[in-house]
Amino acid sequence: MSGADQGDQRPILVVDDDAVILNAVEYILSDQGCAVVIANNGREALDRVHSAPPRLILLDMKMPVMDGWAFVAAYRDVPGPHAPIIRMTAAQDSRSRATEISAEGFIAKPFDLDDVLAIVQRHAPLS
Amino acid sequence: MSGNDQVNVLMVDDQPGKLLSYETILADLDVNLIKASSPREALDCLLKNKIAIVLMDVVMPEMDGFELAAMIRDHPRYQQTAIVFVSAERLTDLDRLKGYEMGAVDYIPVPVIPDILRAKVSVLAELFRKTRQLEGMNVELERRVEERTAELEAALQVRDDFLSVAAHELKTPLTGLRATAQILARRAQKSELNAPDWFSDGLRTLDQQADRLTRLIAQLLDVSRLEHGKLRVEYKAVDLTALTEKLITTFKARTNKHTLTLSADPALVAEVDPVGAEQILSNLLDNAIKYSPDGGHIEIEVRRTDDGYARLMVRDHGIGIPVEKREAIFGRFYQAHTEDHRSGLGLGLYISHQIIEQHDGKITAEFPDDGGTRFVVSLPLSARDWPAASAQVKAARPKVTAPPAGRM
Numbered sequence: 331m332s333g334a335d336q337g338d339q340r341p342i343l344v345v346d347d348d349a350v351i352l353n354a355v356e357y358i359l360s361d362q363g364c365a366v367v368i369a370n371n372g373r374e375a376l377d378r379v380h381s382a383p384p385r386l387i388l389l390d391m392k393m394p395v396m397d398g399w400a401f402v403a404a405y406r407d408v409p410g411p412h413a414p415i416i417r418m419t420a421a422q423d424s425r426s427r428a429t430e431i432s433a434e435g436f437i438a439k440p441f442d443l444d445d446v447l448a449i450v451q452r453h454a455p456l457s
Numbered sequence: 458m459s460g461n462d463q464v465n466v467l468m469v470d471d472q473p474g475k476l477l478s479y480e481t482i483l484a485d486l487d488v489n490l491i492k493a494s495s496p497r498e499a500l501d502c503l504l505k506n507k508i509a510i511v512l513m514d515v516v517m518p519e520m521d522g523f524e525l526a527a528m529i530r531d532h533p534r535y536q537q538t539a540i541v542f543v544s545a546e547r548l549t550d551l552d553r554l555k556g557y558e559m560g561a562v563d564y565i566p567v568p569v570i571p572d573i574l575r576a577k578v579s580v581l582a583e584l585f586r587k588t589r590q591l592e593g594m595n596v597e598l599e600r601r602v603e604e605r606t607a608e609l610e611a612a613l614q615v616r617d618d619f620l621s622v623a624a625h626e627l628k629t630p631l632t633g634l635r636a637t638a639q640i641l642a643r644r645a646q647k648s649e650l651n652a653p654d655w656f657s658d659g660l661r662t663l664d665q666q667a668d669r670l671t672r673l674i675a676q677l678l679d680v681s682r683l684e685h686g687k688l689r690v691e692y693k694a695v696d697l698t699a700l701t702e703k704l705i706t707t708f709k710a711r712t713n714k715h716t717l718t719l720s721a722d723p724a725l726v727a728e729v730d731p732v733g734a735e736q737i738l739s740n741l742l743d744n745a746i747k748y749s750p751d752g753g754h755i756e757i758e759v760r761r762t763d764d765g766y767a768r769l770m771v772r773d774h775g776i777g778i779p780v781e782k783r784e785a786i787f788g789r790f791y792q793a794h795t796e797d798h799r800s801g802l803g804l805g806l807y808i809s810h811q812i813i814e815q816h817d818g819k820i821t822a823e824f825p826d827d828g829g830t831r832f833v834v835s836l837p838l839s840a841r842d843w844p845a846a847s848a849q850v851k852a853a854r855p856k857v858t859a860p861p862a863g864r865m
Binding site for chain 2: 348350351354355357358361392420421439440441442443444
Protein backbone atom coordinates (compact mmCIF):
# COMPACT_ATOMS: atom_id res chain seq x y z
CA MET A 331 0.00 0.00 0.00
CA SER A 332 1.38 3.33 -0.90
CA GLY A 333 -0.72 5.02 1.73
CA ALA A 334 -1.25 7.91 -0.64
CA ASP A 335 -3.41 10.56 0.94
CA GLN A 336 -6.31 12.15 -0.80
CA GLY A 337 -4.20 15.07 -1.91
CA ASP A 338 -1.68 12.90 -3.77
CA GLN A 339 -1.36 14.56 -7.13
CA ARG A 340 1.41 12.32 -8.43
CA PRO A 341 0.40 10.55 -11.63
CA ILE A 342 0.04 6.88 -12.43
CA LEU A 343 2.63 5.77 -14.97
CA VAL A 344 1.41 3.30 -17.58
CA VAL A 345 4.06 1.52 -19.65
CA ASP A 346 3.17 -0.62 -22.66
CA ASP A 347 4.46 -0.88 -26.22
CA ASP A 348 0.98 -1.60 -27.54
CA ALA A 349 -0.75 1.70 -28.30
CA VAL A 350 -4.29 0.29 -28.07
CA ILE A 351 -3.72 -1.11 -24.59
CA LEU A 352 -1.86 2.01 -23.53
CA ASN A 353 -4.69 4.27 -24.66
CA ALA A 354 -7.36 2.09 -23.11
CA VAL A 355 -5.70 2.01 -19.70
CA GLU A 356 -4.96 5.72 -19.92
CA TYR A 357 -8.59 6.41 -20.77
CA ILE A 358 -10.06 4.33 -17.97
CA LEU A 359 -7.75 5.85 -15.35
CA SER A 360 -8.28 9.41 -16.59
CA ASP A 361 -11.99 8.73 -16.58
CA GLN A 362 -11.69 8.08 -12.84
CA GLY A 363 -9.99 11.42 -12.45
CA CYS A 364 -6.42 10.17 -12.20
CA ALA A 365 -3.44 12.00 -13.60
CA VAL A 366 -1.83 9.57 -16.05
CA VAL A 367 1.57 9.58 -17.71
CA ILE A 368 2.32 7.07 -20.46
CA ALA A 369 5.51 5.50 -21.85
CA ASN A 370 6.07 3.11 -24.76
CA ASN A 371 8.95 1.19 -23.24
CA GLY A 372 11.21 0.94 -20.22
CA ARG A 373 13.59 3.60 -21.47
CA GLU A 374 10.82 6.17 -21.83
CA ALA A 375 9.43 5.09 -18.48
CA LEU A 376 12.78 5.86 -16.81
CA ASP A 377 12.63 9.39 -18.28
CA ARG A 378 9.08 9.78 -16.96
CA VAL A 379 9.90 8.69 -13.40
CA HIS A 380 12.45 11.51 -13.33
CA SER A 381 10.27 14.22 -14.83
CA ALA A 382 7.05 13.17 -13.10
CA PRO A 383 7.57 10.82 -10.14
CA PRO A 384 4.57 8.46 -10.15
CA ARG A 385 2.64 7.02 -7.23
CA LEU A 386 2.02 3.76 -9.07
CA ILE A 387 3.44 2.08 -12.17
CA LEU A 388 1.48 -0.25 -14.45
CA LEU A 389 4.17 -2.12 -16.35
CA ASP A 390 4.09 -4.35 -19.40
CA MET A 391 6.93 -6.86 -19.33
CA LYS A 392 7.74 -7.74 -22.94
CA MET A 393 8.69 -4.52 -24.72
CA PRO A 394 11.28 -3.43 -27.24
CA VAL A 395 14.15 -1.04 -26.43
CA MET A 396 13.99 -1.75 -22.70
CA ASP A 397 11.72 -4.48 -21.32
CA GLY A 398 9.86 -4.52 -18.04
CA TRP A 399 12.45 -6.58 -16.15
CA ALA A 400 15.26 -4.23 -17.18
CA PHE A 401 13.12 -1.28 -16.18
CA VAL A 402 12.42 -2.78 -12.73
CA ALA A 403 16.16 -3.31 -12.20
CA ALA A 404 17.04 0.21 -13.36
CA TYR A 405 14.20 1.77 -11.35
CA ARG A 406 15.50 0.14 -8.17
CA ASP A 407 18.77 2.01 -8.69
CA VAL A 408 16.99 5.34 -8.91
CA PRO A 409 16.89 7.07 -5.50
CA GLY A 410 13.52 6.51 -3.79
CA PRO A 411 10.81 6.72 -2.74
CA HIS A 412 9.70 4.06 -5.18
CA ALA A 413 6.20 3.60 -6.47
CA PRO A 414 4.65 0.13 -6.29
CA ILE A 415 4.76 -1.70 -9.62
CA ILE A 416 1.86 -3.67 -11.08
CA ARG A 417 3.11 -6.04 -13.74
CA MET A 418 0.87 -6.69 -16.70
CA THR A 419 1.82 -9.88 -18.50
CA ALA A 420 0.54 -12.13 -21.24
CA ALA A 421 2.92 -14.93 -20.28
CA GLN A 422 1.34 -18.35 -20.40
CA ASP A 423 3.44 -20.74 -18.41
CA SER A 424 2.91 -21.19 -14.71
CA ARG A 425 6.47 -20.52 -13.71
CA SER A 426 6.88 -17.10 -15.19
CA ARG A 427 3.36 -16.21 -14.16
CA ALA A 428 4.03 -17.32 -10.62
CA THR A 429 7.14 -15.17 -10.54
CA GLU A 430 5.11 -12.22 -11.70
CA ILE A 431 2.35 -13.03 -9.26
CA SER A 432 4.82 -12.92 -6.39
CA ALA A 433 5.71 -9.37 -7.40
CA GLU A 434 4.02 -6.44 -5.67
CA GLY A 435 1.12 -6.56 -8.05
CA PHE A 436 0.23 -8.61 -11.05
CA ILE A 437 -2.51 -8.65 -13.62
CA ALA A 438 -2.81 -11.16 -16.44
CA LYS A 439 -3.54 -10.01 -19.96
CA PRO A 440 -6.11 -9.84 -21.39
CA PHE A 441 -7.71 -8.14 -18.41
CA ASP A 442 -11.03 -6.71 -17.38
CA LEU A 443 -10.71 -2.96 -17.01
CA ASP A 444 -12.68 -3.39 -13.79
CA ASP A 445 -9.88 -5.55 -12.48
CA VAL A 446 -7.33 -2.93 -13.51
CA LEU A 447 -9.27 -0.30 -11.58
CA ALA A 448 -9.57 -2.64 -8.60
CA ILE A 449 -5.86 -3.34 -8.41
CA VAL A 450 -5.01 0.33 -8.85
CA GLN A 451 -7.46 1.17 -6.09
CA ARG A 452 -5.75 -1.34 -3.82
CA HIS A 453 -2.27 0.00 -4.36
CA ALA A 454 -2.91 3.69 -4.83
CA PRO A 455 -6.42 4.65 -3.76
CA LEU A 456 -8.09 6.93 -6.26
CA SER A 457 -9.26 10.18 -4.85
CA MET B 458 50.67 -53.52 -33.20
CA SER B 459 47.06 -54.54 -33.36
CA GLY B 460 44.93 -53.37 -36.21
CA ASN B 461 41.31 -52.61 -35.71
CA ASP B 462 39.97 -55.89 -37.00
CA GLN B 463 42.81 -57.98 -35.74
CA VAL B 464 42.19 -60.64 -33.14
CA ASN B 465 45.22 -61.04 -30.89
CA VAL B 466 45.99 -64.41 -29.37
CA LEU B 467 48.54 -64.41 -26.56
CA MET B 468 50.37 -67.70 -25.94
CA VAL B 469 52.11 -68.05 -22.61
CA ASP B 470 54.49 -70.90 -21.89
CA ASP B 471 57.94 -71.11 -20.36
CA GLN B 472 58.93 -73.76 -22.87
CA PRO B 473 59.85 -72.25 -26.25
CA GLY B 474 59.20 -75.58 -27.97
CA LYS B 475 55.54 -75.53 -26.96
CA LEU B 476 55.11 -71.96 -28.07
CA LEU B 477 56.51 -72.91 -31.41
CA SER B 478 54.15 -75.84 -31.76
CA TYR B 479 51.09 -73.70 -30.91
CA GLU B 480 52.29 -71.18 -33.44
CA THR B 481 52.49 -73.82 -36.09
CA ILE B 482 49.08 -75.24 -35.27
CA LEU B 483 47.37 -71.83 -35.29
CA ALA B 484 49.27 -70.36 -38.23
CA ASP B 485 46.39 -70.89 -40.66
CA LEU B 486 43.89 -68.98 -38.53
CA ASP B 487 43.13 -65.36 -39.22
CA VAL B 488 44.54 -64.24 -35.91
CA ASN B 489 47.62 -62.43 -34.73
CA LEU B 490 49.82 -64.62 -32.58
CA ILE B 491 51.88 -63.14 -29.77
CA LYS B 492 54.30 -65.18 -27.71
CA ALA B 493 55.24 -64.71 -24.09
CA SER B 494 57.68 -66.97 -22.29
CA SER B 495 56.75 -65.96 -18.77
CA PRO B 496 53.73 -64.60 -16.88
CA ARG B 497 55.61 -61.32 -16.46
CA GLU B 498 56.14 -61.00 -20.19
CA ALA B 499 52.47 -61.93 -20.66
CA LEU B 500 51.31 -59.12 -18.37
CA ASP B 501 53.56 -56.69 -20.16
CA CYS B 502 52.05 -57.73 -23.44
CA LEU B 503 48.51 -57.49 -22.08
CA LEU B 504 49.16 -53.90 -21.10
CA LYS B 505 50.25 -53.00 -24.61
CA ASN B 506 47.69 -54.90 -26.68
CA LYS B 507 44.05 -55.73 -26.69
CA ILE B 508 44.10 -59.49 -26.30
CA ALA B 509 41.16 -61.65 -27.33
CA ILE B 510 42.44 -65.02 -26.20
CA VAL B 511 45.14 -66.08 -23.77
CA LEU B 512 46.42 -69.57 -24.19
CA MET B 513 48.44 -70.44 -21.10
CA ASP B 514 50.23 -73.22 -19.40
CA VAL B 515 49.03 -73.93 -15.91
CA VAL B 516 52.42 -74.78 -14.47
CA MET B 517 55.00 -72.05 -14.86
CA PRO B 518 57.78 -70.65 -12.67
CA GLU B 519 57.27 -67.25 -10.93
CA MET B 520 53.51 -67.42 -11.06
CA ASP B 521 51.19 -70.23 -12.02
CA GLY B 522 48.46 -70.04 -14.64
CA PHE B 523 45.70 -69.65 -12.06
CA GLU B 524 47.34 -66.59 -10.52
CA LEU B 525 47.92 -65.04 -13.91
CA ALA B 526 44.29 -65.70 -14.86
CA ALA B 527 43.08 -64.04 -11.68
CA MET B 528 45.17 -60.95 -12.41
CA ILE B 529 43.86 -60.75 -15.94
CA ARG B 530 40.26 -61.14 -14.77
CA ASP B 531 40.64 -58.41 -12.15
CA HIS B 532 41.39 -55.82 -14.76
CA PRO B 533 38.27 -54.22 -16.23
CA ARG B 534 39.93 -53.95 -19.61
CA TYR B 535 40.20 -57.73 -19.95
CA GLN B 536 36.67 -58.67 -19.05
CA GLN B 537 36.23 -60.10 -22.49
CA THR B 538 39.52 -61.86 -22.79
CA ALA B 539 39.03 -65.61 -23.09
CA ILE B 540 41.49 -67.65 -21.05
CA VAL B 541 42.31 -71.17 -22.15
CA PHE B 542 44.50 -73.39 -19.99
CA VAL B 543 46.78 -75.94 -21.47
CA SER B 544 47.68 -78.53 -18.93
CA ALA B 545 49.97 -81.52 -19.00
CA GLU B 546 48.91 -82.60 -15.56
CA ARG B 547 45.83 -84.58 -14.90
CA LEU B 548 43.43 -82.03 -13.53
CA THR B 549 40.74 -83.03 -11.08
CA ASP B 550 37.29 -81.58 -11.43
CA LEU B 551 38.07 -79.36 -8.44
CA ASP B 552 41.15 -78.00 -10.20
CA ARG B 553 39.03 -77.27 -13.23
CA LEU B 554 36.44 -75.58 -11.07
CA LYS B 555 39.14 -73.41 -9.57
CA GLY B 556 40.22 -72.51 -13.07
CA TYR B 557 36.70 -71.64 -14.15
CA GLU B 558 36.31 -69.47 -11.07
CA MET B 559 39.48 -67.66 -12.10
CA GLY B 560 37.88 -66.90 -15.40
CA ALA B 561 39.04 -69.68 -17.63
CA VAL B 562 36.72 -70.58 -20.42
CA ASP B 563 38.26 -73.82 -21.49
CA TYR B 564 40.87 -76.48 -20.96
CA ILE B 565 43.06 -78.26 -23.45
CA PRO B 566 44.82 -81.38 -22.28
CA VAL B 567 48.33 -82.26 -23.31
CA PRO B 568 49.21 -83.81 -25.63
CA VAL B 569 47.48 -81.18 -27.66
CA ILE B 570 45.42 -82.43 -30.57
CA PRO B 571 46.06 -79.80 -33.26
CA ASP B 572 42.58 -79.85 -34.76
CA ILE B 573 40.98 -79.37 -31.38
CA LEU B 574 43.24 -76.47 -30.42
CA ARG B 575 42.63 -74.86 -33.80
CA ALA B 576 38.89 -75.35 -33.57
CA LYS B 577 38.67 -73.90 -30.08
CA VAL B 578 40.78 -70.86 -30.81
CA SER B 579 38.88 -70.29 -34.02
CA VAL B 580 35.52 -70.33 -32.23
CA LEU B 581 36.76 -67.99 -29.51
CA ALA B 582 38.25 -65.62 -32.09
CA GLU B 583 34.96 -65.52 -33.93
CA LEU B 584 33.10 -64.86 -30.69
CA PHE B 585 35.47 -62.03 -29.92
CA ARG B 586 34.97 -60.52 -33.40
CA LYS B 587 31.22 -60.67 -33.08
CA THR B 588 31.28 -59.16 -29.60
CA ARG B 589 33.52 -56.37 -30.80
CA GLN B 590 31.23 -55.77 -33.73
CA LEU B 591 28.25 -55.63 -31.39
CA GLU B 592 30.02 -53.19 -29.12
CA GLY B 593 30.85 -51.01 -32.08
CA MET B 594 27.23 -51.03 -33.14
CA ASN B 595 26.21 -50.24 -29.61
CA VAL B 596 28.51 -47.27 -29.43
CA GLU B 597 27.27 -46.07 -32.79
CA LEU B 598 23.68 -46.55 -31.65
CA GLU B 599 24.28 -44.60 -28.47
CA ARG B 600 25.96 -41.86 -30.44
CA ARG B 601 22.98 -41.67 -32.78
CA VAL B 602 20.54 -41.68 -29.88
CA GLU B 603 22.46 -38.85 -28.25
CA GLU B 604 22.57 -36.95 -31.51
CA ARG B 605 18.86 -37.45 -32.06
CA THR B 606 18.05 -36.49 -28.48
CA ALA B 607 20.03 -33.30 -28.84
CA GLU B 608 18.19 -32.53 -32.07
CA LEU B 609 14.84 -33.18 -30.44
CA GLU B 610 15.69 -31.06 -27.44
CA ALA B 611 16.75 -28.25 -29.72
CA ALA B 612 13.49 -28.59 -31.65
CA LEU B 613 11.50 -28.57 -28.42
CA GLN B 614 13.34 -25.48 -27.30
CA VAL B 615 12.48 -23.79 -30.57
CA ARG B 616 8.86 -24.80 -30.08
CA ASP B 617 8.86 -23.54 -26.51
CA ASP B 618 10.30 -20.24 -27.58
CA PHE B 619 7.73 -20.08 -30.31
CA LEU B 620 4.88 -20.83 -27.92
CA SER B 621 6.08 -18.17 -25.56
CA VAL B 622 6.18 -15.62 -28.37
CA ALA B 623 2.84 -16.87 -29.70
CA ALA B 624 1.21 -16.49 -26.29
CA HIS B 625 2.33 -12.92 -26.13
CA GLU B 626 1.53 -12.07 -29.72
CA LEU B 627 -1.93 -13.62 -29.60
CA LYS B 628 -2.90 -12.15 -26.28
CA THR B 629 -1.75 -8.61 -26.98
CA PRO B 630 -4.35 -7.83 -29.67
CA LEU B 631 -6.97 -9.63 -27.57
CA THR B 632 -6.12 -7.36 -24.67
CA GLY B 633 -6.59 -4.34 -26.91
CA LEU B 634 -9.79 -5.77 -28.35
CA ARG B 635 -11.33 -6.48 -24.96
CA ALA B 636 -10.21 -3.17 -23.47
CA THR B 637 -11.66 -1.28 -26.40
CA ALA B 638 -14.97 -3.13 -26.23
CA GLN B 639 -15.16 -2.47 -22.52
CA ILE B 640 -14.42 1.21 -22.94
CA LEU B 641 -17.05 1.54 -25.66
CA ALA B 642 -19.57 -0.19 -23.41
CA ARG B 643 -18.76 2.19 -20.58
CA ARG B 644 -19.07 5.22 -22.81
CA ALA B 645 -22.31 3.92 -24.29
CA GLN B 646 -23.72 3.60 -20.81
CA LYS B 647 -23.10 7.27 -20.18
CA SER B 648 -26.44 8.89 -20.70
CA GLU B 649 -25.43 11.59 -23.17
CA LEU B 650 -25.00 9.00 -25.90
CA ASN B 651 -28.40 7.46 -25.37
CA ALA B 652 -27.12 4.20 -26.78
CA PRO B 653 -29.77 1.52 -27.35
CA ASP B 654 -29.59 -1.76 -25.46
CA TRP B 655 -28.68 -3.76 -28.52
CA PHE B 656 -25.57 -1.65 -28.89
CA SER B 657 -24.42 -2.26 -25.32
CA ASP B 658 -25.36 -5.92 -25.58
CA GLY B 659 -23.34 -6.22 -28.76
CA LEU B 660 -20.30 -4.74 -27.10
CA ARG B 661 -20.67 -7.12 -24.19
CA THR B 662 -20.85 -10.02 -26.64
CA LEU B 663 -17.67 -8.78 -28.34
CA ASP B 664 -15.91 -8.74 -25.01
CA GLN B 665 -17.21 -12.16 -24.00
CA GLN B 666 -16.22 -13.72 -27.30
CA ALA B 667 -12.76 -12.23 -27.05
CA ASP B 668 -12.55 -13.64 -23.55
CA ARG B 669 -13.61 -17.05 -24.83
CA LEU B 670 -10.99 -16.89 -27.55
CA THR B 671 -8.42 -16.04 -24.90
CA ARG B 672 -9.28 -19.13 -22.90
CA LEU B 673 -9.13 -21.34 -25.98
CA ILE B 674 -5.71 -19.98 -26.85
CA ALA B 675 -4.54 -20.55 -23.30
CA GLN B 676 -5.73 -24.15 -23.49
CA LEU B 677 -3.94 -24.75 -26.77
CA LEU B 678 -0.72 -23.34 -25.40
CA ASP B 679 -1.04 -25.36 -22.21
CA VAL B 680 -1.67 -28.55 -24.07
CA SER B 681 1.41 -28.15 -26.24
CA ARG B 682 3.41 -27.70 -23.08
CA LEU B 683 1.83 -30.74 -21.47
CA GLU B 684 2.88 -32.86 -24.41
CA HIS B 685 6.43 -32.73 -23.21
CA GLY B 686 5.98 -32.23 -19.54
CA LYS B 687 6.73 -28.55 -19.60
CA LEU B 688 3.72 -27.52 -17.59
CA ARG B 689 5.55 -27.02 -14.39
CA VAL B 690 3.84 -26.54 -11.09
CA GLU B 691 5.00 -24.04 -8.51
CA TYR B 692 3.64 -24.80 -5.10
CA LYS B 693 2.37 -21.93 -3.00
CA ALA B 694 0.03 -21.72 -0.08
CA VAL B 695 -3.34 -20.96 -1.66
CA ASP B 696 -6.69 -20.47 0.09
CA LEU B 697 -8.85 -22.67 -2.11
CA THR B 698 -12.06 -21.38 -0.55
CA ALA B 699 -11.18 -17.79 -1.39
CA LEU B 700 -10.08 -18.80 -4.88
CA THR B 701 -13.35 -20.66 -5.46
CA GLU B 702 -15.40 -17.72 -4.19
CA LYS B 703 -13.56 -15.41 -6.58
CA LEU B 704 -14.16 -17.73 -9.53
CA ILE B 705 -17.82 -18.21 -8.68
CA THR B 706 -18.28 -14.45 -8.76
CA THR B 707 -16.73 -14.36 -12.24
CA PHE B 708 -18.88 -17.24 -13.49
CA LYS B 709 -22.06 -15.78 -12.02
CA ALA B 710 -21.50 -12.74 -14.20
CA ARG B 711 -21.40 -15.03 -17.21
CA THR B 712 -24.80 -16.66 -16.77
CA ASN B 713 -28.23 -15.68 -15.62
CA LYS B 714 -29.76 -19.12 -16.04
CA HIS B 715 -27.71 -20.90 -13.42
CA THR B 716 -27.56 -20.67 -9.67
CA LEU B 717 -24.15 -21.38 -8.21
CA THR B 718 -23.93 -22.25 -4.53
CA LEU B 719 -20.81 -22.89 -2.53
CA SER B 720 -20.46 -24.80 0.67
CA ALA B 721 -16.92 -24.59 1.92
CA ASP B 722 -14.62 -24.68 4.90
CA PRO B 723 -14.04 -21.09 6.05
CA ALA B 724 -10.45 -21.09 4.81
CA LEU B 725 -8.77 -24.04 3.18
CA VAL B 726 -5.11 -23.43 2.61
CA ALA B 727 -3.31 -25.99 0.45
CA GLU B 728 0.07 -26.01 -1.22
CA VAL B 729 -0.85 -25.96 -4.87
CA ASP B 730 0.10 -24.22 -8.05
CA PRO B 731 -2.07 -21.09 -7.96
CA VAL B 732 -2.47 -20.89 -11.73
CA GLY B 733 -3.11 -24.63 -11.99
CA ALA B 734 -5.69 -24.64 -9.21
CA GLU B 735 -7.51 -21.78 -10.88
CA GLN B 736 -7.46 -23.66 -14.20
CA ILE B 737 -8.87 -26.83 -12.66
CA LEU B 738 -11.73 -25.03 -10.94
CA SER B 739 -12.54 -22.79 -13.84
CA ASN B 740 -12.56 -25.75 -16.27
CA LEU B 741 -15.00 -27.61 -14.02
CA LEU B 742 -17.26 -24.57 -13.60
CA ASP B 743 -17.06 -23.89 -17.31
CA ASN B 744 -18.14 -27.47 -18.06
CA ALA B 745 -20.92 -27.38 -15.48
CA ILE B 746 -22.42 -24.32 -17.14
CA LYS B 747 -21.76 -25.53 -20.66
CA TYR B 748 -23.39 -28.91 -20.07
CA SER B 749 -26.48 -27.60 -18.35
CA PRO B 750 -27.71 -25.47 -21.27
CA ASP B 751 -31.17 -25.07 -19.81
CA GLY B 752 -29.76 -23.55 -16.69
CA GLY B 753 -30.14 -25.03 -13.26
CA HIS B 754 -28.45 -25.51 -10.02
CA ILE B 755 -24.67 -25.96 -9.73
CA GLU B 756 -23.32 -27.03 -6.37
CA ILE B 757 -19.73 -26.46 -5.42
CA GLU B 758 -18.03 -27.83 -2.37
CA VAL B 759 -14.57 -27.17 -0.95
CA ARG B 760 -13.67 -29.35 2.02
CA ARG B 761 -10.66 -30.54 3.90
CA THR B 762 -10.59 -34.32 4.32
CA ASP B 763 -9.35 -36.16 7.38
CA ASP B 764 -6.54 -37.77 5.44
CA GLY B 765 -4.85 -34.57 4.36
CA TYR B 766 -6.52 -33.66 1.11
CA ALA B 767 -8.49 -30.73 -0.19
CA ARG B 768 -11.64 -32.04 -1.82
CA LEU B 769 -13.20 -29.89 -4.53
CA MET B 770 -16.56 -30.93 -5.86
CA VAL B 771 -18.55 -29.45 -8.73
CA ARG B 772 -21.95 -30.93 -9.46
CA ASP B 773 -24.33 -29.91 -12.22
CA HIS B 774 -27.81 -31.13 -13.11
CA GLY B 775 -27.34 -30.85 -16.83
CA ILE B 776 -27.29 -33.23 -19.76
CA GLY B 777 -24.57 -35.44 -18.27
CA ILE B 778 -22.18 -37.59 -20.23
CA PRO B 779 -23.34 -40.46 -22.47
CA VAL B 780 -22.47 -43.85 -20.96
CA GLU B 781 -20.33 -44.89 -23.92
CA LYS B 782 -18.20 -41.78 -23.65
CA ARG B 783 -17.53 -41.83 -19.93
CA GLU B 784 -14.37 -43.94 -20.24
CA ALA B 785 -12.53 -41.33 -22.23
CA ILE B 786 -13.49 -38.06 -20.59
CA PHE B 787 -9.99 -37.26 -19.40
CA GLY B 788 -8.42 -37.94 -22.78
CA ARG B 789 -7.10 -35.33 -25.11
CA PHE B 790 -9.53 -33.75 -27.58
CA TYR B 791 -12.37 -35.60 -25.91
CA GLN B 792 -15.76 -34.08 -26.53
CA ALA B 793 -18.86 -35.40 -24.84
CA HIS B 794 -21.25 -33.96 -27.37
CA THR B 795 -19.82 -33.77 -30.82
CA GLU B 796 -23.16 -33.34 -32.53
CA ASP B 797 -23.47 -29.72 -31.47
CA HIS B 798 -20.85 -27.08 -31.11
CA ARG B 799 -21.38 -26.75 -27.41
CA SER B 800 -18.02 -28.38 -26.74
CA GLY B 801 -14.83 -26.43 -26.86
CA LEU B 802 -11.56 -27.96 -27.94
CA GLY B 803 -12.00 -30.94 -25.67
CA LEU B 804 -8.93 -29.99 -23.72
CA GLY B 805 -10.29 -28.70 -20.42
CA LEU B 806 -10.60 -31.98 -18.55
CA TYR B 807 -7.43 -33.30 -20.11
CA ILE B 808 -5.44 -30.31 -18.91
CA SER B 809 -7.12 -30.43 -15.50
CA HIS B 810 -6.32 -34.11 -15.18
CA GLN B 811 -2.67 -33.49 -16.04
CA ILE B 812 -2.36 -30.65 -13.55
CA ILE B 813 -4.02 -32.77 -10.86
CA GLU B 814 -1.66 -35.67 -11.55
CA GLN B 815 1.32 -33.38 -11.23
CA HIS B 816 -0.03 -32.41 -7.83
CA ASP B 817 -0.21 -36.08 -6.91
CA GLY B 818 -3.95 -35.71 -6.60
CA LYS B 819 -6.83 -37.36 -8.37
CA ILE B 820 -10.02 -36.50 -10.20
CA THR B 821 -13.09 -38.65 -10.56
CA ALA B 822 -16.35 -38.19 -12.37
CA GLU B 823 -19.58 -39.49 -10.94
CA PHE B 824 -22.90 -39.77 -12.68
CA PRO B 825 -25.75 -39.50 -10.22
CA ASP B 826 -29.01 -41.30 -11.02
CA ASP B 827 -30.94 -38.07 -11.19
CA GLY B 828 -28.75 -36.77 -14.01
CA GLY B 829 -25.94 -34.36 -14.43
CA THR B 830 -22.32 -34.90 -13.50
CA ARG B 831 -20.31 -34.62 -10.34
CA PHE B 832 -16.58 -34.04 -10.56
CA VAL B 833 -14.52 -34.61 -7.46
CA VAL B 834 -10.92 -33.42 -7.25
CA SER B 835 -8.57 -34.34 -4.42
CA LEU B 836 -5.38 -32.36 -3.98
CA PRO B 837 -2.85 -33.03 -1.22
CA LEU B 838 -2.82 -30.21 1.33
CA SER B 839 0.97 -30.33 1.43
CA ALA B 840 3.17 -30.58 -1.60
CA ARG B 841 5.67 -33.41 -1.78
CA ASP B 842 9.29 -32.80 -0.82
CA TRP B 843 8.54 -29.57 0.86
CA PRO B 844 8.51 -30.28 4.57
CA ALA B 845 9.28 -26.73 5.71
CA ALA B 846 6.51 -25.17 3.72
CA SER B 847 4.00 -27.86 4.62
CA ALA B 848 4.61 -27.05 8.26
CA GLN B 849 3.65 -23.46 7.46
CA VAL B 850 0.48 -24.61 5.80
CA LYS B 851 -0.48 -26.64 8.81
CA ALA B 852 0.18 -23.69 11.03
CA ALA B 853 -2.03 -21.55 8.83
CA ARG B 854 -5.05 -23.81 9.30
CA PRO B 855 -7.74 -22.04 11.24
CA LYS B 856 -8.55 -25.15 13.23
CA VAL B 857 -7.25 -28.67 13.22
CA THR B 858 -10.11 -31.05 12.55
CA ALA B 859 -8.09 -34.24 12.73
CA PRO B 860 -4.41 -35.13 13.03
CA PRO B 861 -2.91 -35.41 9.55
CA ALA B 862 -2.88 -39.03 8.53
CA GLY B 863 0.70 -38.94 7.26
CA ARG B 864 0.23 -39.92 3.66
CA MET B 865 3.94 -39.82 2.72
